[in-house]
Amino acid sequence: MTHKLSRTLRAVLLAGAAAFISAAAMAAEDYVPENGTIGYIVTDFEWQVYLTADNKEECAAGLNPWGPREQFKALYPNGGSVKDTHMAFEIAGWFPNAETPDKFPFYEVTGKKSYGLNLDGKVDADDFVSPDGKTAGIDNELYRVIGCIVNLRPPEGATAFYANKAVMEERWNRVLLELTNVDSMTDDDSVDVTMYRGLDNLLTDATGSKYLPGGSMRIDTKWGNKYVQHFKGKIVDGTLITEPVPYTVVPWSSFQLPTEQKFHDMRMQIKLQPDSALGIMAGYVDVENWYWQTVKSESTHHQSYGQSTPSSIYKVLRKRADAYPDPKTGRNTAISASLQAKMVQTFIIHAPGGPVAMAPASSPKPATASQQR
């Protein structure tokens, strides 16, 4: 993300970042976790969107202007009964229709750069390149859909804010990663990674807003077994790189609504530090689930904060879905996406007889990404 910053502030930030990276690199350099095990807990999730200060690079037509309020005003300039106006508008969101054309223009991302990973191993013409230009073939069609919607452009967009507020305040969405068989946090050709759902509150400093490493977290052994997922991976130059697993469910929450994110072929690339980690979980997310979780867990009031109209988003989501075709209809059911995860170190407490790392779960859909591309 690029912002207009004063030259002085930019210099200070760059110097600070360099010092941080240098200190962190030093800290990680010789670090071998005790018993070859280190745990992390996710503190912040964010669907990755590449943003520039004036939006021009990624959204040539500008940001989407047709939010719920704007659409409602245009659809019903003369008002009408509640049933024919308010309820009709709400029904369009709750029972979206991808077959009919949208009455309003929808601005997709037009830029070429995006965060994310090359999920299918191919470099197609419509794939993105990484912001630094070094990686081609990046698959992140979700970004193409949401990248020009204010609500989904953090930090101003409120969707990520509320999702992370829920991480702070709730426990349903507690995501743990445990790395085992780690011989080196810098380079290790084989490590095991297990995802769990945790039970406890996050640890913060006295302000309540800064997450601290060194806390302890119990694994949910009662209701959390479906979230246990095992990945094989390696550490290269301090970055954990896992192989994809067919199907992963991530506990999620927003506005006190326990929900989930469902990934096909999820894999991770995470920069590791002894006290923290930052990286991405990328794969093909289930379109229907993503729609219901992300768009419908917000009220129209919250959607109006940033011109986020469910019925319009749904049509584009279906259009841009790029994986896992339905065997009956042939329509893709999943869309490539990249989820940024910020973590701090935590001690993961295993209960006797608790869940063990499961074998990778099988995908509920028979098709594979490569088959449909």
Added chain:
Amino acid sequence: MKPVFRSAQLFRTAASAACLLLGAVLASCSGAEPVAEPKGAELAAVPAGIEASSPAQRRLITEQQYLNTVANIFGKDIEVIAQFAPMQRTDGLLALGASKAGVPSGELQKFQRAARQVAAQVVDNGNLELRLASHRDALMPCKPAAADKADAACAAMFLRSTGRLLYRRPLSDARLAQMVDQAGKSAVQLGDFYAGIATVIEGMLISPEVLFIEDRTEPDPEHPGRRRLDAYSYASRLSFFLWNAAPDDRVLKAAESGELDTAKGRARVVDMMIASPRLEGGVRGFFDDMLGFDSFANLAKDPSAYPSETGATLADAREQTLRTIYDHLVTKKLDYRDLFTTRTTFMSPTLGTIYRVPAKPGWTEYQFPEGSPRVGLLTQVSFLAQHAHPARSSPTRRGKALRELLLCQPVPLPPPNVDFSALENPKAEHRTQRDRVNFHLQNPVCAGCHKITDPIGLALENFDGAGIYRRSERGVDIDASGALDGKGFTDIAGLSLAVRNHPSLPGCLVRRVYSYGTGAAVDARDKPLVDFLTAEFGRHGYRFPDLMRAIVLSPVFYDVTPPAPAEQKSAAASN
């Protein structure tokens, strides 16, 4: 200016000389530790030749004693938000300050607020919607004939039993009648029997007889011409010492029956009290005082330096040490000295962030592995964080605390015009605390005292101001070597062992327990008894409950020291 300068210089020179002399004395203290022989048996009775008595006192009840007493009489679910004024620490103990404390009008308001909270809850009728039980149904032994009218019989029944527990002795008939009358008048005025009762409870809770623990004396039949505590005063002294709370019905009954007037009866009651779960309150109260844990009320760490050391962390640090002590000394009945080398403690999730270990919710017993730098109480966060600066460690404060709190070796205060600039604004080449302290010690005026404190404090430099372990400071490996009164060591484990084996360690504890129990500072007259108890404590394996038992059963706990002739003359004149 010149005379002032000379005066200050003279003061500093004198202080330095005093410190050097003290250092020499301390260094000569290192001797062979007493040989522990019989373990677990009762400590021997005080021989007849040793003076064993203590002055009669009038002590202000402490906040914790008040809270414990209210909880014991009315139940633990009675919520009291009380912040009473702190006592003045005297001879190492707040408990001694209690005998000099008064209650100014502002402080009385705090007591009254607390009393009103308690009284209102005692007679409340519960709330079904809030799932709150009716306290009046649980605490009142009777129901009034009409809830909106006075009922003298029911009021008398409740006030007689409650008053006896609060006043720690039976109410006289006249006093009870006065209270019942007051309850009746209030009930009529307020149209509520229970509101009338509440006004009397509130009055009782702020009466001087409740707020001040007064030693009343009577002639000692075994020592004509001398006096002893009466049975109720002895019961209170016992109870506030062993339980940190007022005596319960059983102890008061022993006083009423005359059982506390006999050696056999006293032993039975004391054994019953030591076996009670309430002993935990007494043991925690004593060590909270001895270790100066009242300072936690104002302790805070710089969040930019130690973001993980929050108020909750510090509260848990205090609790961790108290749990460790009680578990070690009472639950497991282990050697007091081993508290300084034990690797067993208790852990909470909040503290786990400081110790960098996993911890389940709540408190769980935790064992640091062999080879861990966490060895004994000195390496617990409570000691390390309490005796440090908000944003950095302090070898001086830690060394001073070790000397004063654990070895009863007072360290003189620094001169009023001490120059801290060398320490506060060190040169860049002074990368560790040891470098800075060594630079500081080049000033002979400072060196005298700092040589007593800093070498032992520097052994704790592997822990920063929050108590978090560190191997190095500013890129330089920390040197934790040093010596304690002639015993050299190379690391924190060595210091812990040196403290554990220090000959002053048990004697200091005995002195503190003795003072805490009697409410009076140890003076020259007490020395033979303290020495005797210290020797017995050692002969019996340094078991803390045995020490408590020996002290409360010794004559010092109930025989009253006659006033000095000058005091007698003064008292006669004032009479």
